[in-house]
Amino acid sequence: xxxxxxxxxxxxxxxxxxxxxxxxxxxxxxxxxxxxxxxxxxxxxxxxxxxxxxxxxxxxxxxxxxxxxxxxxxxxxxxxxxxxxxxxxxxxxxxxxxxxxxxxxxxxxxxxxxxxxxxxxxxxxxxxxxxxxxxxxxxxxxxxxxxxxxxxxxxxxxxxxxxxxxxxxxxxxxxxxxxxxxxxxxxxxxxxxxxxxxxxxxxxxxxxxxxx
Amino acid sequence: xxxxxxxxxxxxxxxxxxxxxxxxxxxxxxxxxxxxxxxxxxxxxxxxxxxxxxxxxxxxxxxxxxxxxxxxxxxxxxxxxxxxxxxxxxxxxxxxxxxxxxxxxxxxxxxxxxxxxxxxxxxxxxxxxxxxxxxxxxxxxxxxxxxxxxxxxxxxxxxxxxxxxxxxxxxxxxxxxxxxxxxxxxxxxxxxxxxxxxxxxxxxxxxxxxxxxxxxxxxxxxxxxxxxxxxxxxxxxxxxxxxxxxxxxxxxxxxxxxxxxxxxxxxxxxxxxxxxxxxxxxxxxxxxxxxxxxxxxxxxxxxxxxxxxxxxxxxxxxxxxxxxxxxxxxxxxxxxxxxxxxxxxxxxxxxxxxxxxxxxxxxxxxxxxxxxxxxxxxxxxxxxxxxxxxxxxxxxxxxxxxxxxxxxxxxxxxxxxxxxxxxxxxxxxxxxxxxxxxxxxxxxxxxxxxxxxxxxxxxxxxxxxxxxxxxxxxxxxxxxxxxxxxxxxxxxxxxxxxxxxxxxxxxxxxxxxxxxxxxxxxxxxxxxxxxxxxxxxxxxxxxxxxxxxxxxxxxxxxxxxxxxxxxxxxxxxxxxxxxxxxxxxxxxxxxxxxxxxxxxxxxxxxxxxxxxxxxxxxxxxxxxxxxxxxxxxxxxxxxxxxxxx
Numbered sequence: 001x002x003x004x005x006x007x008x009x010x011x012x013x014x015x016x017x018x019x020x021x022x023x024x025x026x027x028x029x030x031x032x033x034x035x036x037x038x039x040x041x042x043x044x045x046x047x048x049x050x051x052x053x054x055x056x057x058x059x060x061x062x063x064x065x066x067x068x069x070x071x072x073x074x075x076x077x078x079x080x081x082x083x084x085x086x087x088x089x090x091x092x093x094x095x096x097x098x099x100x101x102x103x104x105x106x107x108x109x110x111x112x113x114x115x116x117x118x119x120x121x122x123x124x125x126x127x128x129x130x131x132x133x134x135x136x137x138x139x140x141x142x143x144x145x146x147x148x149x150x151x152x153x154x155x156x157x158x159x160x161x162x163x164x165x166x167x168x169x170x171x172x173x174x175x176x177x178x179x180x181x182x183x184x185x186x187x188x189x190x191x192x193x194x195x196x197x198x199x200x201x202x203x204x205x206x207x208x209x210x211x212x
Numbered sequence: 213x214x215x216x217x218x219x220x221x222x223x224x225x226x227x228x229x230x231x232x233x234x235x236x237x238x239x240x241x242x243x244x245x246x247x248x249x250x251x252x253x254x255x256x257x258x259x260x261x262x263x264x265x266x267x268x269x270x271x272x273x274x275x276x277x278x279x280x281x282x283x284x285x286x287x288x289x290x291x292x293x294x295x296x297x298x299x300x301x302x303x304x305x306x307x308x309x310x311x312x313x314x315x316x317x318x319x320x321x322x323x324x325x326x327x328x329x330x331x332x333x334x335x336x337x338x339x340x341x342x343x344x345x346x347x348x349x350x351x352x353x354x355x356x357x358x359x360x361x362x363x364x365x366x367x368x369x370x371x372x373x374x375x376x377x378x379x380x381x382x383x384x385x386x387x388x389x390x391x392x393x394x395x396x397x398x399x400x401x402x403x404x405x406x407x408x409x410x411x412x413x414x415x416x417x418x419x420x421x422x423x424x425x426x427x428x429x430x431x432x433x434x435x436x437x438x439x440x441x442x443x444x445x446x447x448x449x450x451x452x453x454x455x456x457x458x459x460x461x462x463x464x465x466x467x468x469x470x471x472x473x474x475x476x477x478x479x480x481x482x483x484x485x486x487x488x489x490x491x492x493x494x495x496x497x498x499x500x501x502x503x504x505x506x507x508x509x510x511x512x513x514x515x516x517x518x519x520x521x522x523x524x525x526x527x528x529x530x531x532x533x534x535x536x537x538x539x540x541x542x543x544x545x546x547x548x549x550x551x552x553x554x555x556x557x558x559x560x561x562x563x564x565x566x567x568x569x570x571x572x573x574x575x576x577x578x579x580x581x582x583x584x585x586x587x588x589x590x591x592x593x594x595x596x597x598x599x600x601x602x603x604x605x606x607x608x609x610x611x612x613x614x615x616x617x618x619x620x621x622x623x624x625x626x627x628x629x630x631x632x633x634x635x636x637x638x639x640x641x642x643x644x645x646x647x648x649x650x651x652x653x654x655x656x657x658x659x660x661x662x663x664x665x666x667x668x669x670x671x672x673x674x675x676x677x678x679x680x681x682x683x684x685x686x687x688x689x690x691x692x693x694x695x696x697x698x699x700x701x702x703x704x705x706x707x708x709x710x711x712x713x714x715x716x717x718x719x720x721x722x723x724x725x726x727x728x729x730x731x732x733x734x735x736x737x738x739x740x741x742x743x744x745x746x747x748x749x750x751x752x753x754x755x756x757x758x759x760x761x762x763x764x765x766x767x768x769x770x771x772x773x774x775x776x777x778x779x780x781x782x783x784x785x786x787x788x789x790x791x792x793x794x795x796x797x798x799x800x801x802x803x804x805x806x807x808x809x810x811x812x813x814x815x816x817x818x819x820x821x822x823x824x825x826x827x828x829x830x831x832x833x834x835x836x837x838x839x840x841x842x843x844x845x846x847x848x849x850x851x852x853x854x855x856x857x
Contacts, residue, residue, distance in 0.1 A: 052717075053538050053717075053718065053760055054717050054718050054719065054760075055718075055719055056718050056719050056720050056758040056759070056760070057719075059757065059758055070757035070758065072538065072760075075538040076538070076540075090753070090757055091757075093750060093753060093754050093757070094720065094754045094757050094758040096754075097720070097724065097727070097750070097751050097754035097755075097758075098719050098720060098723070098724075098754070098758065101719070101723035101724065101726075101727050102719065102723070105723055126726075126727055126730060127730070136719070137716065137722070139717075156533070156716075158716075159516070159714075159715055159716055160711065160712060160713065160714040160715060160716040160722060161711055161712075161714065161716065161722060161726055162716075163715075163716035163722065
């Protein structure tokens with residue numbers, strides 16, 4: 001967020017859940033909500049990296065005049081006089097379904113279970129394919145590795161339902177500097193289990209300027 | 213060919229070409245569209261060449277054999293038309309070439325047996341056939357007429373005349389105004405007003421000077437759709453001309469045409485067209501002496517359906533992973549390399565020269581208010597005349613399906629039409645009584661219905677009416693279903709397609725489509741509770757609201773509309789464990805009606821399981837324990853004795 005100097009530009013006045021709030025130009029709805037201590041759940045959002053909009057848990061219902069739309073709050077900037085609802089029926093419907101499906105696709109994560117329970121989702125009707133799975137493919141590890149660490153040791157492989165977190169060419173990656181950022185940023189703890197599969201041979205790294 | 217320096221030289225070249233052309237010279241046009249090519253049209257064309265050579269015509273009457281783009285009447289492929297005799301031959305085989313050359317080209321007579329026949333009438337000319345008669349060809353006017361590999365043919369048909377008009381008589385501002393006034397809306401699916409998009413990009417560029425880009429979206433991935441393909445293969449210069457005019461309007465100097473690599477002929481024809489246009493000076497530096505520079509490049513897609521979504525397509529051109537981004541910012545403000553980019557479907561681009569050439573007024577007269585011009589549909593499915601159809605916007609569904617399409621073959625009944633590709637809705641052909649709560653503005657996502665005709669076959673096909681009916685115009689796919697199609701099964705088919713094509717970036721699409729498919733799979737096995745239909749609706753709504761891009765946001769349309777219009781069919785699966793259409797294999801049984809069976813043994817011979825027994829001329833029986841419910845017996849039975857229940 002490139003917040004301009006105070007006074008240089010006007011604040012944007014809008015409302016979240018009936019409360020009047022102010023945003024700096026350049027802020028997103030989510031950032032404004034956090035600033036005002038209004039809770040919006042997220043999984044793939046982290047202030048250190050660019051918002052990606054993958055998990056869709058941060059959806060809010062935005063009403064402008066007579067038009068209402070469900071949109072993600074992590075990417076959309078507010079406009080003056082917008083009315084945002086963070087817990088409307090349509091919003092909760094999206095979150096409940098996403099969480100119920102997440103319970104089936106990554107059942108091993110206690111964080112997901114906790115979040116789901118907040119929305120009254122304790123069981124899932126969908127088949128559990130891998131009981132050990134924790135990864136939700138939110139892309140935070142890929143983003144932090146690329147944008148913050150700057151080494152691109154992680155990437156997504158494949159597409160759609162078979163999308164997997166992977167290393168380039170599916171071999172342990174010697175570009176990995178073993179900084180552990182990916183494991184730290186992971187919202188479900190999935191990265192901690194597979195960081196050893198990512199890391200390449202540390203001894204070979206001497207030639208790349210990473211010698212200790 | 214020499215480079216043309218100004219508009220006068222272009223007109224002089226056109227006049228020279230016209231003079232060199234002999235209107236009496238016979239022309240044989242062999243359709244090499246997708247349908248005809250699949251039926252061996254390339255062999256037909258070769259046979260014609262050999263037959264003409266064998267005849268040793270005199271140089272003046274030497275017939276010209278043209279391999280053209282799609283003629284449209286794909287159910288009668290391969291098609292061959294003869295000019296100036298004005299004859300259309302259907303289902304032509306290579307063996308027929310000699311006979312046609314001898315009879316028609318030498319003696320000037322028609323080969324009766326190869327003419328199109330319907331209900332006892334023989335049609336000599338294409339113009340008399342109801343399939344063509346009801347259409348109004350504007351964009352497809354030259355497709356199937358010109359040889360797409362020769363720019364001379366395109367010039368003779370009037371190509372680049374509108375470009376000259378735009379460059380010499382109009383300012384960029386006037387071009388945008390004309391397109392805005394024409395009411396042209398994007399033909400790729402969304403139906404966004406093209407003029408407004410151009411205006412937005414131009415305004416943004418005036419504020420932030422720098423490069424602007426132009427993209428033609430030819431990434432047509434819907435199952436059963438080939439409108440864009442026909443344009444790119446049959447009249448590539450129309451796309452080029454539209455894009456050059458668009459570039460002039462917004463001040464772009466570089467454009468891209470994104471074509472999927474599964475369309476090798478389209479890629480080839482476009483590449484050749486670009487080369488020819490460049491050689492003539494219609495692309496490149498200082499186009500026609502106007503001082504305006506523009507060049508085009510082809511970008512080939514690797515066949516991901518999601519790359520038809522504009523932000524994913526732009527990512528793909530830039531070399532990034534083809535995943536959509538959230539809009540805004542729209543590509544018209546921040547597209548390729550964060551610069552304003554106008555991205556339009558190739559059909560939209562092909563509309564532009566006609567609008568500039570004949571004016572906005574002429575174009576608005578073609579359609580209905582808010583949906584102007586004509587639209588190309590690919591009419592496929594359970595309909596007699598399948599093929600490519602161009603009609604003015606606002607033509608009723610009944611006209612397209614019954615009069616142009618010629619109705620359902622056989623004794624079957626029309627059930628529904630699915631418009632707009634895999635993300636379109638299923639519209640019942642005859643409106644059934646709906647429960648009152650379904651008649652109200654629906655709770656779940658479907659737009660509040662304004663006026664809907666009592667019979668949906670009277671539904672005008674335009675952007676807004678289709679949206680009201682719960683479907684979309686999409687890129688123009690039109691799949692006709694009869695009473696042997698089960699909506700649960702159709703929904704499964706489309707969901708499976710979309711689930712495979714989902715990029716997997718956002719959870720509602722990646723997991724939600726999978727989840728919806730699981731609901732439908734259960735229904736198709738006769739499992740589930742009636743409440744599950746409402747649950748499925750609620751999940752579909754979550755996907756509509758939550759998904760990132762248009763692919764996910766419209767993916768539940770087939771399911772939502774089929775629940776709205778065919779809830780009884782869902783209930784039949786769940787409550788009675790029956791599939792009324794006789795499609796869902798877990799719920800059906802085949803048996804042979806002993807009264808009707810004439811014991812012809814056809815079914816027994818066609819059964820892959822060999823589970824039909826019975827003596828000759830005696831009623832047969834099916835061993836249902838071994839039966840795999842493939843339906844082979846049903847298809848071959850001459851007396852309709854095979855029953856599905």
